[in-house]
Amino acid sequence: xxxPIRVTSVTGTTPGSSALPRxxxxxxxxxxxxxLKLRASNLNFFYGKFQALHDINLDIHENRxxxxxxxxxxxxxxxxxxxNRMHEMVRNTRVEGEVELDGQDIFGLEVSQLRRRVGMVFxxxxxxxxxxxxxxxxxxRVNGFAGGKPLHDAxxxxxxxxxxxxxxxxxxxxxxxSLSGGQQQxxxxxxxxxxxxxxxxxxxxxxxxxxxATAKIEDLIFQLKDSCTLVIxxxxxxxxxxxxxxxxxxxxxxxxEFDKTTTIFKNPAQKETEDYVTGRFG
Amino acid sequence: METSEISTNRxxxxxxxxxxxxxxxxxxxxxxxxxxxxxxxxxxxxxxxVFELYRNSAASRHxxxxxxxxxxxxxxxxxxxxxxxxxxxxxxxxxxxxxxxIPFGVGAAIFLAELAPPRISNxxxxxxxxxxxxxxxxxxxxxxxxLVPMLKSAEPAIRATLGFLPFFxxxxxxxxxxxxxxxxxxxIVPFIISISRxxxxxxxxxxxxxxxxxxxxxxxxxxxxxxxxAGKGIVGSIFLALxxxxxETMAVTMVIGNTPQISMSLFAPGYxxxxxxxxxxxxxxxxxxxxxxxxLGMVLFxxxxxxxxxxxxxxxxxxxxxxAT
Numbered sequence: 001x002x003x004p005i006r007v008t009s010v011t012g013t014t015p016g017s018s019a020l021p022r023x024x025x026x027x028x029x030x031x032x033x034x035x036l037k038l039r040a041s042n043l044n045f046f047y048g049k050f051q052a053l054h055d056i057n058l059d060i061h062e063n064r065x066x067x068x069x070x071x072x073x074x075x076x077x078x079x080x081x082x083x084n085r086m087h088e089m090v091r092n093t094r095v096e097g098e099v100e101l102d103g104q105d106i107f108g109l110e111v112s113q114l115r116r117r118v119g120m121v122f123x124x125x126x127x128x129x130x131x132x133x134x135x136x137x138x139x140x141r142v143n144g145f146a147g148g149k150p151l152h153d154a155x156x157x158x159x160x161x162x163x164x165x166x167x168x169x170x171x172x173x174x175x176x177x178s179l180s181g182g183q184q185q186x187x188x189x190x191x192x193x194x195x196x197x198x199x200x201x202x203x204x205x206x207x208x209x210x211x212x213a214t215a216k217i218e219d220l221i222f223q224l225k226d227s228c229t230l231v232i233x234x235x236x237x238x239x240x241x242x243x244x245x246x247x248x249x250x251x252x253x254x255x256x257e258f259d260k261t262t263t264i265f266k267n268p269a270q271k272e273t274e275d276y277v278t279g280r281f282g
Numbered sequence: 283m284e285t286s287e288i289s290t291n292r293x294x295x296x297x298x299x300x301x302x303x304x305x306x307x308x309x310x311x312x313x314x315x316x317x318x319x320x321x322x323x324x325x326x327x328x329x330x331x332v333f334e335l336y337r338n339s340a341a342s343r344h345x346x347x348x349x350x351x352x353x354x355x356x357x358x359x360x361x362x363x364x365x366x367x368x369x370x371x372x373x374x375x376x377x378x379x380x381x382x383x384i385p386f387g388v389g390a391a392i393f394l395a396e397l398a399p400p401r402i403s404n405x406x407x408x409x410x411x412x413x414x415x416x417x418x419x420x421x422x423x424x425x426x427x428x429l430v431p432m433l434k435s436a437e438p439a440i441r442a443t444l445g446f447l448p449f450f451x452x453x454x455x456x457x458x459x460x461x462x463x464x465x466x467x468x469x470i471v472p473f474i475i476s477i478s479r480x481x482x483x484x485x486x487x488x489x490x491x492x493x494x495x496x497x498x499x500x501x502x503x504x505x506x507x508x509x510x511x512a513g514k515g516i517v518g519s520i521f522l523a524l525x526x527x528x529x530e531t532m533a534v535t536m537v538i539g540n541t542p543q544i545s546m547s548l549f550a551p552g553y554x555x556x557x558x559x560x561x562x563x564x565x566x567x568x569x570x571x572x573x574x575x576x577x578l579g580m581v582l583f584x585x586x587x588x589x590x591x592x593x594x595x596x597x598x599x600x601x602x603x604x605x606a607t
Contacts, residue, residue: 089491091400116497126488128507138506139496188492195496 037062037199037229038083038118043097045078045087045253052078054254056097060199060246065221065230067244067261069237070276074250076233077123080201083231084118085111101199116143119197123204125184127176127191132168135176135187139195154194161227162190163220182213189220193228200224202232206239218243237277241265249273332583339577341570350577356542363574365581367542371459371552372585375534376527378463378548379470384520386467387474388509391516394475395482396504407479414472422536425465430456430537433464437549452547457539460548465533470523477522481515482508514597521593528586531556555582 038060045053053075060066068076081087082095085106099106106114116139127135136155137145145151155172159165164186168179176187185205192200202221206214221230221243234240240247241261248258249272257264257273268274346353346363353364390410394403434456444450485508493503509516539551540561559575566572 084495086491086495089487089494112494112497112499115495120491120495122488122491122495124488126486126492128489128492129511138493139498142493142496142498142502142506191492191496 035061039100041098046094048092056255062229065225065244066246067240068233068248069240070250075253076250080233084115116195118199119192120201121205125188131173132176133172136191136194158190158194161193162186182209199229335580339573341573342577361570367544368555370544372554375462379466379527382467383471387471390475391478395479410472410475418533422533425537448546449548454549459552462534462538466527470527473523474519477519478516481512485511531560
């Protein structure tokens with residue numbers, strides 16, 4: 001069960017007290033896991049015979065923003081989708097290794113239960129062809145929330161958390177498709193927040209948005225980390241630098257380096273990381 | 283000399299360019315014209331059919347007027363004809379067929395599109411498309427020799443369970459509205475399955491992902507999100523199936539009993555518009571009967587037109603409502 005090759009030991013730096021060496025955590029579980037939310041151990045991922053992820057070891061901390069950067073096809077999105085088992089949508093995929101959520105093996109959890117706790121926002125905003133209200137209410141209804149005032153309040157608070165309430169409060173019954181691209185993406189965030197996820201996975205949430213809409217989503221990410229743990233995949237290195245406390249750099253299916261964001265960008269331990277963050281390739 | 287050569291070159295190249303652009307423009311015009319004519323021919327053929335039906339039914343229209351639609355006599359001796367029993371038989375058998383085919387067809391489509399492994403789904407779809415290609419006379423034969431005896435042996439059970447309903451009263455000889463409904467249901471199910479499956483497969487994966495990521499189960503995401511998203515296409519498949527069942531001739535005439543009467547009971551024999559045209563036209567020696575059959579054809583045309591128009595309106599209004607609520 002113990003795994004000596006932790007990412008922290010690969011990078012040779014210890015990013016603060018939160019990323020404890022594994023042995024120490026196993027010894028004092030109560031204190032050590034308080035900040036640890038998700039842990040991937042020896043994670044390998046296969047699309048058929050093609051191995052997309054090689055031996056990923058990574059800790060994600062509670063109420064922090066963790067970003068994954070890397071060139072296209074490096075496996076960062078695949079890794080993100082493994083965290084709430086979204087990869088099971090795709091046939092012929094296979095996972096080896098462990099992912100633990102609060103110390104529980106996610107592959108042992110009921111999948112819909114896991115996804116309620118680990119929500120996801122996608123690259124392309126994908127509202128349902130329903131009203132704004134019903135989009136946010138859907139997750140609540142699926143999770144056994146009856147209608148009426150409590151539902152309405154929950155929808156309102158989710159829209160407020162996603163900083164969309166003021167823009168849509170007078171047209172909750174309009175189609176979600178009547179919103180702009182940035183608003184649709186914030187609606188998708190509100191929809192994901194409505195079920196109160198402990199972790200929110202964001203898969204390149206701003207890649208289709210203009211700079212102003214992007215800035216709004218980044219502000220939102222900043223506010224949300226008080227109430228949940230965020231993991232974001234991004235093509236945009238500046239975005240990772242702006243929003244994330246921790247950053248992981250993926251290359252060709254391997255996690256090259258994982259550390260505090262400032263370390264990754266200012267003082268990376270690996271040559272590949274330095275080349276990538278300074279724009280020499282990728 | 284050199285300069286003159288250059289000048290001719292200069293003169294030639296814009297000319298060539300112009301000719302090329304001319305060719306492009308005229309080619310476009312010709313292509314536009316061809317596809318326009320192809321589209322226009324649809325309008326032309328449809329109007330021509332209506333015109334010919336109208337023209338050739340003149341005698342019958344003059345004789346019976348609007349009461350043709352409400353009359354229920356079929357009296358070749360006195361040459362007095364009414365269309366109501368045929369309209370009734372056509373609508374009842376088609377409605378019965380839809381009632382049976384919709385849950386079955388949509389259910390099978392959901393299984394094939396959402397749950398079955400692709401290899402099984404493709405193999406089954408191939409079989410289903412074969413089923414759609416079986417000639418209707420074969421369905422009619424199977425109706426007579428297999429379905430009708432089966433219904434006869436099931437009759438006591440039907441009477442025992444559903445006999446209190448007015449739909450299952452009176453004597454039962456096998457050939458009946460019920461038998462015709464069954465045969466039609468079997469014939470139209472492949473259409474519903476095949477088209478609905480295509481439409482369900484075309485629902486973007488991100489819709490499923492969005493629902494699943496909220497903690498919806500596979501079935502919840504299918505039923506709440508994917509099926510409504512495909513709703514318009516599924517309704518379209520149902521109406522295509524309905525159009526086929528309204529016009530189905532051979533299989534229906536073999537099992538419906540060919541009796542022009544209006545009976546509440548599905549056990550009773552009936553008649554459909556397409557069936558009566560097929561059965562009577564060979565012996566339509568009198569001008570009046572021939573004209574009447576053509577008017578019946580016009581009625582069937584109008585019926586199909588009305589139902590399809592109604593379906594269109596239904597789809598438009600429900601899709602608007604779907605956006606609003």
